[in-house]
Amino acid sequence: MTAGDGGPTSVFEQLWTPYRMAYIKGEGKPTGDHDCPFCLIPAMTDEDGLIVSRGETVFAVLNLFPYNAGHLMVVPYRHVADYTDLTTAEVAELGAVTQTAMRVVREVSGAHGFNVGMNQGAVAGAGIADHLHQHAVPRWGGDTNFMPVLGLTRVLPQVLAETRQLLADAWPDHPPAPGPAA
Template sequence: MTRPEASDADARDLARASADASATDGFALPGAPDAFERFWNAHRMAYVTQGSDQVKDEHTCPFCAAPQRSDGESLIVHRGRTAYVVLNLYPYNPGHLLVCPYRHVPLYTDTTAEEAAEMAELTQTAMLALGHATRAAGYNLGMNQGSVAGAGIAAHLHQHVVPRWTGDGNFLPIIARTKNMSQTLGETREILAGVWDEAAADHARRQEANARAAAERAGRGDEDRP
């Protein structure tokens, strides 16, 4: 007669064996499945394996090459005097823009006063264009300078302008590790390019209003001084 404790032990062994079998893949490598779903985009491997390392100088830099092609081909939204605005090929959010100087310089401190001023102006206009086109509720701005700081292409300075919306950090990126992109990059470029002049006019009006407000504030400050 089998003892009850022996039957219980056998049942536990069978349960463990079944669990091990369910966690073993086709290569007979045991392990627990992780929580990540895979969205396969194998074309990105060229960027992952060589993207930043293959940029040696102006001749191998995508930010130097982009202005040499058409706006549609390079996803350029606007061309300025010393800098231009282009869609990020691997966006964090729909409408993710980059503001790049034409010159091949790695750091913000390498820009001229004119380049720095225009990059700031284009960044402000990009925010307004995204507001007009997408009703963005907020923005993330940033420059990753140097590979150790997270710059994908550290050799050529670029300013990120990422639009944000309430709830854009929903269950998809948090639980499913997936980002929903509802438009093609070409469609996004056309929309933003179409509202750029309106955004630039809006920016000019805002600058005039801000200058008047600053002058009035300075005048009040002079009156308050003894």
């Protein structure tokens, strides 16, 4: 098969997603801390902002556009773009809150695993590149099927407000302080 007879030009089938060009070009993305959602969320109620927990230097918030149910982000209050610009206290709390997030999501939903990480810069895929945030995405065996892959649809078993409440209720009042391992 060739491009001339309507078939693919290689052994790989292609799915075209031209609507992604707006995302790639940055249309509608915040351009500074005045319109940064991660700067605006802490001023909201926990329910309105989907905040699960507030720490000293970071907060845990549900992703408004989750990859999976229980997809949390750990975000510094300070508007900072790069991981290397975090203070020692911010790095320590970011790690401790990420650990707590994983424990709580595992307890509440029985997650089998997690994708944890951050995209540094727009070219690395950061949707909001100017304000660092770390994702904790719960995973289950078989959670990727034809719906997200071909149907471009995510199946979430619960509305975000209910997920936020379950996680907030299970969140310990004071996550373990970072320190040397015993």
